[in-house]
Amino acid sequence: MDRVKVGKLVTEYGKNLYSFCLYTTKDRETADDLYQQTFLTVMEKEDVRIDENPKAYLITVAMNIWKNRIRKILWRKKIVDVSFVEEEELLQIAVGGKSVEEEVVKRQEEANVRREVLNLPEKLRVVILMFYMENMSIEEIASALKIPTGTVKSRMSSAKSALKERLKHGK
Amino acid sequence: MGNKELDDLLNSALVPSVTASSQLNQSIFKACENNNGKAVKRNGKKIKTMRLLPRVAVFALICSLGGAISVYAATHLFRKVNVSDFKVTTDNINPDSVKALSADEAKELFEEAFEFSEEVIKEEKPGEGDLWTKKKEIVQKFGSRENTIEKYWYDDYMKAEEAEGFEHLFKDTEGFIQRGMGAYETYCQVYKLADDSTDPERKMLWSEMGFKGGMFNIQYFVNDEEGFTMASAxxxxxxxxxxxxxxxxxxxxxxxxxxxxxLSSGEIEYIPTMTQTIISFGNTNVIISFNGLDEEQIHVILDKIVY
Structure with missing residues (x-):
């Protein structure tokens, strides 16, 4: 793949891919590596699927690399703290049509949701990220993860139940 | 909270808002240019022009085997558990004894781990009388090394211990979530020998379970005589x-x-990852890693351990 094509992918989908990498790996350094490795892999290909749905394709490649290579060496690395999200929080507060108090409460709720998403087991977290963050369909997620659509739905349902439970208890 | 409310929250909270650094993107463009738009030839190695994890964040359990370092050795060297002398002690394994790898060792470890791949070559469903629910034969490759393993999945942790000849670790598993989340699993891993039999001396029971909204995992194995070393890079x-x-x-x-x-400023921020304990009895070790659980919840789990 040539520089122009790669540049286009980086410009158009870099933010999606990097956010996905960060929320999946929960670590900037590992996210950097996964992001970079994804583009390296894509560069080697002249696959027609890249043009069909570039975002889903990139996420699928990233997921495969994560599952098969990088994750293996991190030995069940689990990060509870989500300081990178909180940093972003501070940058993102914007008041639009709502009172400052309402906006702050909403932002806090969103931060809580993000924190709890990051605390989900990886298999559940990835499905939530693909669906809500990357707007992938159930079929696209199933194809990316090589699992049946029914499994995607059941993981989604388990993830949402776990989130509701944790948010209810304010953990 | 209703489904609609949660959906709305997830939609507004999970927005792709984080961008890669321009330096990282530039390194991708550079790699592309260096190859004149042609496919990147890696020959199993990553391109040298890229940012190659300068500070390797690797944590692995490592056994020394004749001086060779192997990432997965710790999970490869298992012996059937001696059930007679079960006692809890952490005397011989302590975080103070964690060794830092030399730069060369870390490099070797990381390069090799990056070459890791595995391929499922056979999958079986249980027959009558089998307690396991799924079995897979997998070929794992670490650089030039190759292992064939068999993994047996179980629905229930204590059932797996019994079926595989491990002493019960817990008095009971009440309150532990073992199924239904799509993420938790229990399996036993054994190694195949050249004659196609399995190596009874190398066995590991792995389990990840949910508890009170958090989770914990168990690595239950027996180490060889050469000792057990925790190492970090x-x-x-x-x-x-x-x-x-x-x-x-x-x-x-x-x-x-x-x-x-x-951080971009060059400072290092430390991010809490997990709480651990290692139980050692004889040459058997059980590593338990807790994630997303408070101290009281961890104690509830430890109180269930047989002693």
Missing amino acids: GEVKYENKRSYVSESGAEFELWDNSWGNE
Whole structure:
């Protein structure tokens, strides 16, 4: 793949891919590596699927690399703290049509949701990220993860139940 | 909270808002240019022009085998558990004894791990009388090394212990979530020998279970005579060491792991990862890693350990 094509992918989908990498790996350094490795892999290909749905394709490649290579060496690395999200929080507060108090409460709720998403087991977290963050369909997620659509739905349902439970208890 | 409310929250909270650094993107463009738009030839190695994880954040359990370092050795060297001398002690494994790898060792470890791949070559469903629910034969490759393993999945942790000849670790598993989340699993891993039989001396029971909204995992294995070493590469901190005496009188040493994450300013921020304890009896070790659980919840789990 040539520089122009790669540049286009980086410009158009870099933010999606990097956010996905960060929320999946929960670590900037590992996210950097996964992001970079994804583009390296894509560069080697002249696959027609890249043009069909570039975002889903990139996420699928990233997921495969994560599952098969990088994750293996991190030995069940689990990060509870989500300081990178909180940093972003501070940058993102914007008041639009709502009172400052309402906006702050909403932002806090969103931060809580993000924190709890990051605390989900990886298999559940990835499905939530693909669906809500990357707007992938159930079929696209199933194809990316090589699992049946029914499994995607059941993981989604388990993830949402776990989130509701944790948010209810304010953990 | 209703489904609609949660959907709305997830939609507004999970927005792709984080961008890669321009330096990282530039390194991708550079790699592309260096190859004149042609496919990148890696020959199994990553391109040298790229940013190659300068500060390797690797944490692995490593056994020394004739001086060779193997990432997965710790999970490869298992022996059937001796059920007669079960006692809890953490005397011989302590975070203070964690060795830092030399730069060369870390490089070797990381390069090799990056070459890891595995391929499922056979999958079987249980027959009548089998307690396992799924079996897979997998070929694992680590650089030039190759292993064939068999993995047997179980629905229930205690059932797996019984079926595979491990002593019960817990009095009961009440309150532990073993199924239904799509993420938790229990399996036993054994190694195949050249004659296609399995190696009875190398066996590991792995289990990940949910508890009170958090989770914990267990690696239950027996090490070889050469000893067990915890090793780390990169910035890893072991801190907040403390003891807990369980209801049955067993003393557990607990500590928190933090991983160093270098900020753009060059400073390293330490991010808490998990709380761990290692139970050692004879040449058997059980590593338990807790994630997303508070101290009280960890104690509830430790109180269930047989002593």
